Amino acid sequence: MLDQTWNRERLHELIESRLGGRKFIVVSNREPFIHRHRKDGSVECIRPASGMATALHPIMMASGGTWIAHGAGDADREVVDANDCVMVPPEAPGYKLRRVWITPELELGFYYGLANEGLWPLCHITFTRPEFRPQDWAAYKEANRIFAEAVMAETNGENALVFIQDYHFCLLPRMLKDMSAGRVICAHFWHIPWPNREVFRAFPWGEELLHGLLGNDLLGFHIHYHCQNFLETVDRAIEARVDPDRHEITRGGHVTSVRPFPISIDYEADNARAQRDDVSAAIEHWYDRLPGLRGRTIGASIERLDYSKGIPLRLHGLERFLDQHPEWHDKLCFVQIAVPSRDQLGTYKAEQAAVDAAAARINKRFGTDTWQPVYLLKEHHGSVDMMALHRMASFFMVNSLHDGMNLVAKEFVASRSDEHGVLVLSLFTGASRELHQALGVNPYAVEEVANAVLTAITMPEAQQQRRMRLMREQVAHQNVFRRAGRLLTMM
Numbered sequence: 001m002l003d004q005t006w007n008r009e010r011l012h013e014l015i016e017s018r019l020g021g022r023k024f025i026v027v028s029n030r031e032p033f034i035h036r037h038r039k040d041g042s043v044e045c046i047r048p049a050s051g052m053a054t055a056l057h058p059i060m061m062a063s064g065g066t067w068i069a070h071g072a073g074d075a076d077r078e079v080v081d082a083n084d085c086v087m088v089p090p091e092a093p094g095y096k097l098r099r100v101w102i103t104p105e106l107e108l109g110f111y112y113g114l115a116n117e118g119l120w121p122l123c124h125i126t127f128t129r130p131e132f133r134p135q136d137w138a139a140y141k142e143a144n145r146i147f148a149e150a151v152m153a154e155t156n157g158e159n160a161l162v163f164i165q166d167y168h169f170c171l172l173p174r175m176l177k178d179m180s181a182g183r184v185i186c187a188h189f190w191h192i193p194w195p196n197r198e199v200f201r202a203f204p205w206g207e208e209l210l211h212g213l214l215g216n217d218l219l220g221f222h223i224h225y226h227c228q229n230f231l232e233t234v235d236r237a238i239e240a241r242v243d244p245d246r247h248e249i250t251r252g253g254h255v256t257s258v259r260p261f262p263i264s265i266d267y268e269a270d271n272a273r274a275q276r277d278d279v280s281a282a283i284e285h286w287y288d289r290l291p292g293l294r295g296r297t298i299g300a301s302i303e304r305l306d307y308s309k310g311i312p313l314r315l316h317g318l319e320r321f322l323d324q325h326p327e328w329h330d331k332l333c334f335v336q337i338a339v340p341s342r343d344q345l346g347t348y349k350a351e352q353a354a355v356d357a358a359a360a361r362i363n364k365r366f367g368t369d370t371w372q373p374v375y376l377l378k379e380h381h382g383s384v385d386m387m388a389l390h391r392m393a394s395f396f397m398v399n400s401l402h403d404g405m406n407l408v409a410k411e412f413v414a415s416r417s418d419e420h421g422v423l424v425l426s427l428f429t430g431a432s433r434e435l436h437q438a439l440g441v442n443p444y445a446v447e448e449v450a451n452a453v454l455t456a457i458t459m460p461e462a463q464q465q466r467r468m469r470l471m472r473e474q475v476a477h478q479n480v481f482r483r484a485g486r487l488l489t490m491m
């Protein structure tokens with residue numbers, strides 16, 4: 001039996017009571033809404049491909065606070081007020097977005113450099129060597145300081161609860177504690193994995209980084225294993241008292257609680273939205289756009305074009321499947337949406353080339369005048385198009401080599417009220433610890449991926465239904481409001 005339902009209203013009540021008159025401020029690098037120019041010069045507002053933004057948006061809609069983030073869109077400055085603020089979402093404003101501006105040079109060192117060439121590969125352990133450049137570390141510190149000033153301006157001397165997101169802001173909690181003389185309560189959620197202590201030893205400024213993070217009152221990871229890794233890292237690297245039983249670290253008299261809070265989605269909203277007429281119309285639009293999909297079994301994946309997502313290995317798995325199963329030629333199509341990401345970086349350019357090459361090779365080897373096995377779409381898609389693809393897919397693949405959670409897997413499940421469709425899910429995602437009825441795969445094992453494709457497309461309807469029903473129950477119950485409620489109760 002499910003216990004009491006968690007929804008937006010209940011979370012709102014909880015936040016009101018927990019805040020006790022304090023301001024609620026979320027800080028992240030990526031903004032939840034980006035204003036950018038269309039080709040004709042008009043301005044559009046899009047939602048970025050970001051698990052973090054997906055998870056935080058419903059929480060902000062329930063709390064109605066302020067979200068501080070880097071203004072990265074080329075039309076962002078045109079829509080803000082004198083305080084760099086704009087209400088979002090544009091169609092039904094629910095909270096304030098305060099944009100922080102950083103120079104392209106600083107972005108290069110802070111975001112591309114330290115955060116995404118240093119910490120991202122360090123924490124994901126995907127055999128991509130991290131880069132640690134002193135000038136990036138300097139830019140990272142400077143960007144953290146700029147954000148700290150924006151938070152202080154937003155608090156305006158009042159007490160506040162600041163909820164910091166991710167690996168871009170390890171130094172921010174300590175800065176806020178110092179600048180506010182303790183008036184600010186800091187909670188921090190780490191959306192990516194935390195590596196084991198041996199791997200973390202490679203980070204050259206480890207002590208400073210950990211000291212910054214331990215300015216938090218609460219530090220959250222998706223899973224227990226990452227909390228353990230963090231506790232062990234601190235225990236090994238710096239002077240602090242680590243209490244593994246209470247999940248607490250004391251440094252300089254200040255206590256930081258370290259807890260797992262697996263994030264989730266607004267299941268009810270996604271479930272309802274996926275059934276809407278505009279999504280049904282978008283299905284037709286997909287068939288018009290890619291007529292080869294009609295009458296064929298469809299597989300799909302949607303993610304940022306990032307080496308941690310394992311796209312080339314997945315395509316190798318599909319290729320192996322087509323090699324071994326000629327009876328499926330002409331019958332199956334795979335739609336790969338790969339949203340361009342961090343494309344200034346060499347590792348991402350190389351990944352893009354590897355994805356292009358794999359898709360082209362498969363289409364050349366197996367394709368005919370009337371059948372294209374792989375459609376590679378390297379472009380951003382809105383939620384309506386993505387939900388349409390969820391509904392069209394007989395099987396949906398998430399092959400991350402390492403992923404904190406992966407909300408796309410949960411979004412697929414939420415879209416399938418018909419209880420059909422099979423989820424193939426990497427065992428190296430946080431989501432695989434919750435979605436036990438998915439077909440689990442080791443994304444590095446090409447043979448296993450090929451076998452999973454066969455199992456998925458030949459799975460009897462009754463079994464698909466049973467698995468999908470159980471996964472939907474899980475995501476419905478453990479929705480974002482329940483998960484956020486747990487976290488906020490801890491603050």
Ligand code: F6P
Binds near residue numbers: 030049053191
């Ligand atoms: O979910 C992890 C994450 O790093 C988010 O923090 C981020 O928004 C998302 O991936 C996308 O990355 P980026 O913001 O660099 O485009």
